[in-house]
Amino acid sequence: MKVYLNGELVDKESALISVFDHGYLYGDGVFEGIRAYNGIIFKLREHLDRLYRSAHMIMLEIPLAKVKMQEAIIATMKANNLKDAYIRVVVSRGEGDLGLDPRKCKNPNVVIITDKIVLYPQELYEKGMEIITVPTRRNIPEAINPQIKSLNYLNNILAKIEAINSGYQEAVMLNHDGLVVECTGDNIFILKENVLFTPPAYLGALKGITRDTVIELARKKGIEVKEDVITRYDLYNAQECFLTGTAAEIVPVVKIDGRVIGNGKPGKITLQLIEDFRELTIRDGVAVY
Ligand code: PMP
Numbered sequence: 001m002k003v004y005l006n007g008e009l010v011d012k013e014s015a016l017i018s019v020f021d022h023g024y025l026y027g028d029g030v031f032e033g034i035r036a037y038n039g040i041i042f043k044l045r046e047h048l049d050r051l052y053r054s055a056h057m058i059m060l061e062i063p064l065a066k067v068k069m070q071e072a073i074i075a076t077m078k079a080n081n082l083k084d085a086y087i088r089v090v091v092s093r094g095e096g097d098l099g100l101d102p103r104k105c106k107n108p109n110v111v112i113i114t115d116k117i118v119l120y121p122q123e124l125y126e127k128g129m130e131i132i133t134v135p136t137r138r139n140i141p142e143a144i145n146p147q148i149k150s151l152n153y154l155n156n157i158l159a160k161i162e163a164i165n166s167g168y169q170e171a172v173m174l175n176h177d178g179l180v181v182e183c184t185g186d187n188i189f190i191l192k193e194n195v196l197f198t199p200p201a202y203l204g205a206l207k208g209i210t211r212d213t214v215i216e217l218a219r220k221k222g223i224e225v226k227e228d229v230i231t232r233y234d235l236y237n238a239q240e241c242f243l244t245g246t247a248a249e250i251v252p253v254v255k256i257d258g259r260v261i262g263n264g265k266p267g268k269i270t271l272q273l274i275e276d277f278r279e280l281t282i283r284d285g286v287a288v289y
Pocket of ligand 1: 033156182183184185186187205206207208209210211244245246247
């Protein structure tokens with residue numbers, strides 16, 4: 001496997017970074033997770049825009065322009081002969097000393113890994129997932145804005161640990177007011193009175209690219225979509241529920257905190273959106289070959 005590291009395609013074993021990199025020492029850096037389907041990179045522009053916005057927010061200057069980053073991603077895909085892939089782009093602050101001061105890190109490290117990803121077994125997409133709400137609250141935007149896809153995912157990892165400890169694969173995270181915001185690596189949608197709801201990003205959710213795609217697909221189908229507050233009560237009484245994310249795609253949810261959602265099977269609208277999404281992924285994007 002070849003990995004892109006600061007302008008070169010090197011063997012996986014040689015893709016090494018200093019232990020003094022502040023990405024390692026402090027989680028000081030940003031990343032993106034992108035998918036390619038059948039040799040076409042899905043929503044590449046949106047992912048690159050978000051990566052550069054995340055970097056701008058933490059005052060990290062990515063040492064290559066967006067077009068060059070796109071070329072580097074394509075080159076990495078080609079070097080690995082991949083058509084279907086999960087692409088991870090990581091830009092860390094770079095090597096510094098043991099203090100926090102980012103000015104000591106002169107050269108950010110840019111890494112592109114292209115590989116496969118399987119988050120959940122196929123059965124889950126057919127039968128639906130059971131999830132729970134957990135005690136750890138999502139970061140407040142005034143502390144760490146969830147729009148920054150940073151290398152510090154401890155908030156989400158704590159929630160994931162709580163779900164796993166209780167025997168579940170995914171957790172619903174609430175914000176400091178107890179409102180539903182998102183899951184540990186996915187956005188959340190519910191269907192209520194035939195209207196699709198997802199929490200507004202300002203409450204503490206990442207504005208997911210899959211989330212935006214699903215909103216667009218649903219509206220095209222004539223389904224009303226609202227970005228509005230969702231409480232636990234709304235969640236438990238939803239007609240349908242599903243999660244969205246680049247790696248997980250669209251995952252139907254059939255039980256939350258022991259409450260059965262709808263008839264306990266993936267909902268009709270959810271299944272239609274999964275189909276529409278699949279169709280879109282194989283024809284929409286930037287061609288690698
Ligand atoms: N929320 C969080 C916390 C995430 O990390 C992600 C991405 N894995 C998402 C939502 C989904 O975003 P996207 O659809 O852009 O992958």
